Amino acid sequence: MHPILKLIAQRIALGLMLLFAASILIFGGTMMLPGDVAQQILGQSATPESLANMRESLGLNDPPMTRYFQWLAGFLQGDLGVALTNGRDIAESLGFRLSNTLFLAFWAALISVPLAITLGLLAVRYKDRWPDKLISAITLTTISIPEFMIGYVLIFFLAIQLPQLIQSMDFLGDPVQSWLLANLKFSSVALINDSMTLIEKIKSITLPIIVLTLVVLAHMMRMTRAAILNVMQSAYIETAELKGMGMLKIIRKHAFPNAIAPIVNVVMLNLAYLVVGVVVIEVVFAYPGMGQYLVDHVSKRDVPVVQACGLIFAAVYIGLNLVADIVSILANPRLRHPK
Incomplete structure (x- = not known):
């Protein structure tokens, strides 16, 4: 087998083993949660017979290994079971929720990844000068909060204070005020549905996108800066410098x-x-x-939903790290050899 294919196969096998351990x-963590699932479903007024029947129907009397x-x-x-609280199929409910989470993550990544790499390159180009210090200060501030x-600060200033400020600017005139209110309208509740257009969905999730971008920007920017400075x-x-090549060209073509x-x-981690x-x-x-779905059912002690969400989150995290491993192997010849 080719060394690269062997390394990729090893990484995939390790990823599957890690997912199995997760x-x-x-499963073990949810089983050790305090309380009785049957009691939670039937309520405090349930009789011992009804509780016993519910435990039997849920399979709670079977050995944990089984x-x-x-x-x-x-x-x-693909069978994730049914939710205990409403009897709905978990896979169908999670399909809609997962698509919403991926939609939000996609737009946040589309903005944050190019922006972080660009800011990292600018920080390298102007190392120890005011652009580098300004970029580092802003990103360190956002990552520290x-x-x-x-999220709450943005809701207060952009969703509440900004419309009031625009309405108080009578000197702008009604047409300008109306245009500003229509185009600078931020929603504090990011609700989306299938009947909305793409533009309406993006407007609805603008504030969550801004928050996620600010949160992950610093990690990627600083790693880009550190990696390029090391090179x-x-x-x-x-x-290349002695040949008279410009700094931006050196960074772009070589570093x-x-x-x-x-x-x-x-x-990939971000x-x-x-x-x-x-x-x-x-x-x-x-x-x-999916996050909102998970929190709602944790409070209701809906164990199958918690287990399904936890395993999907683990699979996504391990899968993206696996992709990062494989890309690193393909991009760096030194990682292709055991020595």
Whole structure:
């Protein structure tokens, strides 16, 4: 087998093993939660006979190992079971929610990834000068503030204060005020549905996109900056400078391509966060995604839903890290050899 194919096969095998271990932890963790699922469903007034029948119907009397393998086999076949609270098929409910989460993550990534790489390149170009210091200060500030705090601040200023400020500007005239209110309208609740157009959906999720962009921007920008600065110390960069090549051209043609492996790793980690770590953002903006769905059913102790969401989140996170590993192997010849 070719060495590259062998390394990729090893990474995929490790990823599957890690996902299997994660499934055990997720199933075991939900089983150890305090309380009685049957009691939660039937309420405090349930009789012992009805509780016993409910436990039997839910399979709670089966050995944990049997229940785990039944659950895992169903997951591999696309059968996630039904929600205990409403009896709906979990796979159908999650399909809609997952598409919403991926829609939000896609637009946040579409803005944050190019912006982070561009800012990282600018920081390298103007190293230790005011653009570099300004970019670093802003990104460090945004990463130091919890995302829910950024969300509430943006809601207060952009969704509440900004319309009031525009309405108070009588000198603008009614046509200008109406245009500004129509085009600078930010919604504090990011609700989307199939009847909305693409533009309407994007307008509705503008604030969550801004928050996610600010949260992941600093990681990617600083890794881009650090990786390129590390490459800039190489001998071939000095040779290019001695030949009279411009700094921007050196960065674009020589430094950036050779620093792509660590940049891809941090980009994939942040893309994983955009899908897996949006729980807080979805709750703040009442966005109908997987995070909101998970939180709603955690409070109701709907164990099958929690297990399904947890395993899907784990699969997405492991999968994106696996992609980052493979891209790093293909981009860096040194990683293709055991030595």
